[in-house]
Amino acid sequence: MLRVGLIGCGAIGSVVARELSQGAVKGAELTAVFDLVVDHPLKVEDRDSLLSRSDVVVEAAGHGALYEHGVAVRESGINLLVVSIGALADEDLEARLRQAEGGRLFLCTGAIGGFDILRAAMLFGPLEEVAIASTKPAAALSRPWMEQAVQGALAEGTEPVTVFDGPARQACALFPESANVTATLSLATVGFDRVRVQMVGDPEATRVRHVVTASGVAGNYELSFENAASPDNPRTSAVTAYSVLRALGDIGQPPVSFL
Incomplete structure (x- = not known):
């Protein structure tokens, strides 16, 4: 046992x-x-x-x-x-x-997968671009360090708000409760400094959505995941x-x- x-x-x-x-x-x-x-x-x-x-x-x-x-x-x-x-x-x-x-x-x-095909593609030849766009309920992405206008848009707005667009290493530091999937993707593919991350807060979102895209000599890949949020922590997929x-x-x- x-x-x-x-x-x-x-x-x-x-x-x-x-x-x-x-x-x-x-x-x-x-x-x-x-x-x-x-x-x-x-x-x-x-x-x-x-x-x-x-x-x-x-x-x-x-x-x-x-x-x-x-x-x-x-x-x-x-x-x-x-x-x-x-x-x-x-x-x-x-x-x-x-x-x-x-x-x-x-x-x-x-909360995401598909690493088998991406690692196989890397054996075939280099992956030139790897990115992940994560969309979460708006309130789940609000942080005290954000500008007041951004916090207001997340709290009261009606449109999606992109709160981050940059390398995975920085995303993990700024959103430690939300960036584990980003880190997993980075470790499985081209590293923290080459994976591009977008974090989007959507007032209409009730689930957590991750879209992974990658391209290289083996082909182009798009993997999409939409998970129910944890009832105890909306920053985490159940x-x-x-x-x-x-x-x-x-x-x-x-x-x-x-x-």
Whole structure:
């Protein structure tokens, strides 16, 4: 039985915890929850207690948690499944996580997919352009650092507002709660400095929409995803928690692989 420890029991972690406790992933069980705020019957008070009860630790608590605990989890010999992939836009953190010796490092694909065809295309020849346009409910993209006019348009406007257009590395820094799919795409393809990101707030949107485009010598690609937003956090796609569960199923009992 795969023992699963969980860092963070918020919008994503609480769903993962509930589903694991109900037997959603064959061969896996929730054995520890490490969260400084949220209470849980399996709550532990420190990282050492979490590690002693886990074969794999799921990080679902945001960038700060990955900075604080990620390397230590791997160095303890425990496998690490990362949800807050946007934190890897920090080159130093990415290097330390990759170079840590011990447990294996897994990256959750989250709310988008299609990486198999894009990686195959990269083997055929270089991808010249990779971009992602993410459209979310307007209120989910409002940030205190934005100009008052932009915040007003997001709060009261009737038209979509493009709040960011630039490289993935910058998008991950400005929108840490919303840029995990951007980071995943960057790591799977041409890197954080070459993937172009557009973030759009739409007052009419009730779902989270991501459109990935790529072009290169192998061909032109357009992948579209429209996900229901998490009821607890509109900045997160509800399906992300189930992507974590799917990953745990693969880690615990590898299925027939689609190669």
